[in-house]
Amino acid sequence: MPALRFLIRDFIQGLPALSPLAFMLALRNPRRLPIFIADTVRLYRSHAKLRVPSITPWELLDHSQPVTLRLGENGLFAAMENNFLMMQIAAMLRPLRIFEIGTSQGRTTALLAMNTPPETHIFTLDLPPEATLPAGVSDLHLIELARKELGIAFRGTNWESRITQLLGDSGSFDFTPYYDTMDLVTVDGSHTYKFVRQDSLNAFRMIRPGGVILWHDFESMRSEYGVSRFVDECRRAGLPVFRLGREQGDSRYAVMRVTDEIKRKLATLTA
Incomplete structure (x- = not known):
């Protein structure tokens, strides 16, 4: 087994x-x-x-120019190194469409909105506050927090009009309208392996060539290393998934840039 x-x-x-x-x-x-x-x-x-080989945002996106990050708007700051790395990806990539699986309080959502162009639109998905929890779901304390404060970080801000809050269970949510249209997808729902896998397969379907997929809580002791286990499987399948950040760093993000060739390979994995 x-x-x-x-x-x-x-x-x-x-x-x-x-x-x-x-x-x-x-x-x-x-x-x-x-x-x-x-x-x-x-x-x-x-x-x-x-350890999975590391890669910096500059190496991932072949970006040589300095990048400016925006912080402090509406009192929102990056709390950890991984936030800065995620923001660097967003600022360099300049995505027009982002899909975030796992909203919680919406801090990541807001930081993404803060560091992307005004025309960027973000779709963020989380469980409805009144929903019955799926069997085997992890991070119950975060789910309870989200039920009380879902998306609170971007409510009432000047980015709210660029953010669409979607409600549903990612295991049964209909992702088909978003297939092949996303420039950036973040996977940060339940960290149990089966949920990481199903969310990642949907990320594979949504991402377009040239886009980037980010997995949060990589190398984390949550839910039997669900994210790490899936990343290991991706690398064994020949997918170019890396640990985001410095060689000795701890970013808690895994990342993959999707080329045309990789997109074709993802299509075979999700068929």
Whole structure:
């Protein structure tokens, strides 16, 4: 069973993190323990040269000019390094149509809107606040937060008119009107493997040649490494998926630039 194989792999790779320090952290701050284990595994994979190769936004997009990022509008700032990398991709790519799977509070949505041209339109999808949760969904605390504050970061801003909030379960949502029309797709819904896979296949269908797909929470200790597991599968299938950022960095994003050739390959994977 593939799921059992990955569970065993994750357990073995996590053994170096099971130390007195991990035990003390579990007692003092249990919610930080998965992050500690993920960081330990990431460090091990780095030294063992097992990490997915990295790529910077400039290398990915063959961009040599300086890029200016916009911050602070409506009191919104980038909180982590991965936000800056995502914003750099958006500012360099200048996408006209973006699809975001996973809205939550809408911080990423707003940062994308802030750093793209005025003619850019963003479609962002999340569960309706009153929806029954799909079986096996992860990140329940984030879902509860989204139910209370869905899209709050862009509500009432000057970007709101450029953002369409879509409501639905990504497992049953009809993505067909968006096929082959997106310049940028971000996959940041549930991090359980089966949901990452289905969201990614829909991203493959929506992206157009020349576009970029971003996966958030790559190399994260969430939901059995759902994103990392899918990225590993993509690379074994010959897809050019990279870890976004510096060689020793921790961006939490995986990324793929879709050429005409890659788009044809994606079509065979989603057939």
